[in-house]
Amino acid sequence: MPIDTELILRQALEFARLELDPARAAELSIELQGLVENWAAITEAATFDDDPAHFLAVLSDLADPPLG
Amino acid sequence: MPSDVLELTLAELSAAIRRRQVSSLDATRACLDAIAAGDSRINSFICVERDAALEQARMADREIEAGRWLGSLHGVPLAHKDMFYRRGKVSTGGSRILGDRPATTTATVQERLAQAGAVYLGNLNMSEFAAGPTGHNEHHGHCRNPWDARHASGGSSSGSGAAIAARFAFGSLGSDTGGSIRLPAAMCGVVGLKPTYGLVSRYGVMPRCWSLDVVGPLARTAEDCALLLRAVAGRDDRDPTTATRSVPDYTKALAGSIEGWKIGVPRNPIFAEVDGGVQRALDASLRELEALGAVVVPIELPEPRVLYALTNLVNKAEAAALHARWVRERRDDYSLSSVNRFEAGFHLPATYYLDALRVRGRLLADFVQRVFSRVDVVHLPVLGVPVPTIDDTEVRETAGVPELIERITRHTRWVNYVGIPGLSVPCGFDPDGLPVAFQLLGRPFGEARLLRMAHVYQQATDWHRRSPLNETAVGAPPC
Numbered sequence: 001m002p003i004d005t006e007l008i009l010r011q012a013l014e015f016a017r018l019e020l021d022p023a024r025a026a027e028l029s030i031e032l033q034g035l036v037e038n039w040a041a042i043t044e045a046a047t048f049d050d051d052p053a054h055f056l057a058v059l060s061d062l063a064d065p066p067l068g
Numbered sequence: 069m070p071s072d073v074l075e076l077t078l079a080e081l082s083a084a085i086r087r088r089q090v091s092s093l094d095a096t097r098a099c100l101d102a103i104a105a106g107d108s109r110i111n112s113f114i115c116v117e118r119d120a121a122l123e124q125a126r127m128a129d130r131e132i133e134a135g136r137w138l139g140s141l142h143g144v145p146l147a148h149k150d151m152f153y154r155r156g157k158v159s160t161g162g163s164r165i166l167g168d169r170p171a172t173t174t175a176t177v178q179e180r181l182a183q184a185g186a187v188y189l190g191n192l193n194m195s196e197f198a199a200g201p202t203g204h205n206e207h208h209g210h211c212r213n214p215w216d217a218r219h220a221s222g223g224s225s226s227g228s229g230a231a232i233a234a235r236f237a238f239g240s241l242g243s244d245t246g247g248s249i250r251l252p253a254a255m256c257g258v259v260g261l262k263p264t265y266g267l268v269s270r271y272g273v274m275p276r277c278w279s280l281d282v283v284g285p286l287a288r289t290a291e292d293c294a295l296l297l298r299a300v301a302g303r304d305d306r307d308p309t310t311a312t313r314s315v316p317d318y319t320k321a322l323a324g325s326i327e328g329w330k331i332g333v334p335r336n337p338i339f340a341e342v343d344g345g346v347q348r349a350l351d352a353s354l355r356e357l358e359a360l361g362a363v364v365v366p367i368e369l370p371e372p373r374v375l376y377a378l379t380n381l382v383n384k385a386e387a388a389a390l391h392a393r394w395v396r397e398r399r400d401d402y403s404l405s406s407v408n409r410f411e412a413g414f415h416l417p418a419t420y421y422l423d424a425l426r427v428r429g430r431l432l433a434d435f436v437q438r439v440f441s442r443v444d445v446v447h448l449p450v451l452g453v454p455v456p457t458i459d460d461t462e463v464r465e466t467a468g469v470p471e472l473i474e475r476i477t478r479h480t481r482w483v484n485y486v487g488i489p490g491l492s493v494p495c496g497f498d499p500d501g502l503p504v505a506f507q508l509l510g511r512p513f514g515e516a517r518l519l520r521m522a523h524v525y526q527q528a529t530d531w532h533r534r535s536p537l538n539e540t541a542v543g544a545p546p547c
Contacts (some may be wrong), residue, residue, distance in 0.1 A: 007278050056266055058429040060311060062436045064514030067321050 094141025142185030175272030192227025229355030247480025257503030269304035294318035327361035332443030349496035375482035388413025
């Protein structure tokens with residue numbers, strides 16, 4: 001899944017009204033690239049039909065049984 | 069009083085206090101004297117509450133003498149990461165920004181420890197706003213490793229790991245968003261437990277990332293962690309994410325064997341990159357656990373790198389939201405490493421963040437089904453590299469630091485995304501004499517199982533009895 005990190009970065013900088021020097025922007029761009037590099041794998045992993053609030057219930061449902 | 073009271077574990081001290089072989093006052097004074105003599109070498113405390121701690125200890129002794137023993141933490145000197153609020157007192161969160169803001173409430177975990185009669189020694193150093201796995205702190209000074217002060221303590225609960233290893237306190241609460249309990253525990257050679265998400269209240273605790281944050285104990289032994297966890301775990305109506313299930317007696321659960329328990333050892337390619345010296349200690353720990361009756365089973369984990377990326381999405385987006393105003397208005401009051409981390413979240417599309425949360429329950433169920441249908445626990449590194457030096461992980465100075473940070477956090481960070489418990493257990497030393505630890509993962513709310521396995525291991529080994537050289541310097545400032 002191609003990600004235009006430079007575009008996202010420019011938009012984000014404008015949105016957040018942050019003033020960053022080029023070196024800082026480059027660092028952040030590298031970090032962002034690291035975040036999204038596995039995105040294709042992520043999208044293949046699930047169908048995105050879960051409610052985030054469901055997570056606590058899933059934890060409880062899958063709990064370790066008491067030790068004997 | 070035993071001359072080596074500081075070498076007692078929390079459980080041993082507790083028993084001695086109850087039997088009145090050791091007074092809380094003597095134990096507390098021994099801790100305070102050790103801090104005064106040696107903390108400048110490792111900088112584990114932000115401040116010490118000497119007079120208040122001594123008064124609490126005297127009160128505990130009076131109560132116990134009168135037959136009013138409150139339980140296993142009564143009179144036991146503890147110290148905590150500087151992010152658990154107490155009304156009217158400052159918790160800096162390791163930051164400059166919170167340094168002049170007295171808290172308006174008291175954390176539930178603080179209330180529970182106070183009700184249990186624990187003594188509060190002071191506020192421990194931490195990474196700024198609980199962000200950073202090494203223990204660097206530009207505002208309060210870097211926390212240093214008691215085994216070699218040139219090396220990092222680990223973070224973000226840096227002072228917790230360092231102070232417990234240095235025998236300055238008998239137990240500590242830390243927080244863990246991606247390894248912040250387990251990493252300092254591993255790097256300093258103590259036990260650290262990241263509980264299941266929702267087991268321990270976060271009310272009155274400085275947030276780092278609300279979908280991932282948990283509060284948990286660090287101490288010298290699994291038994292000590294069991295005592296601390298029992299005291300703070302359980303439903304809190306002021307934190308609606310806490311589970312309603314009853315809290316087991318973790319100490320009772322320590323009794324018993326691990327005969328026949330299946331230990332999953334991941335064989336994913338990422339684990340082939342573990343440092344050789346670290347791997348030798350991990351392998352030795354597995355042989356010991358096998359000798360104690362466990363069965364080692366090779367397994368394949370759901371791809372940790374995917375879970376790691378998802379964790380980063382949640383972590384950075386929530387941290388950016390939490391810090392948005394201060395980043396804009398007080399940017400110069402942050403360290404560079406912190407503001408780098410928080411600003412990154414501004415650059416993530418909201419849809420990525422929401423998708424990462426939407427698939428979380430599904431991926432947890434997949435993880436549990438694929439892993440814990442085959443094994444009882446998973447055994448893996450806490451960090452797969454030797455404990456780094458402070459200089460090697462200094463953001464301002466060193467190229468390649470982001471890659472090293474990824475290496476440090478790659479086996480801990482994603483565990484918070486799936487929400488399961490993780491326990492760091494010391495299991496030896498690398499060739500440079502720095503601690504190595506293994507990590508145990510279990511099913512949700514499987515803390516009792518992890519603690520039993522670690523306890524059985526510690527009964528058969530003595531890594532937790534090893535003490536860093538006690539080179540002395542000067543103490544920490546008063547609160």
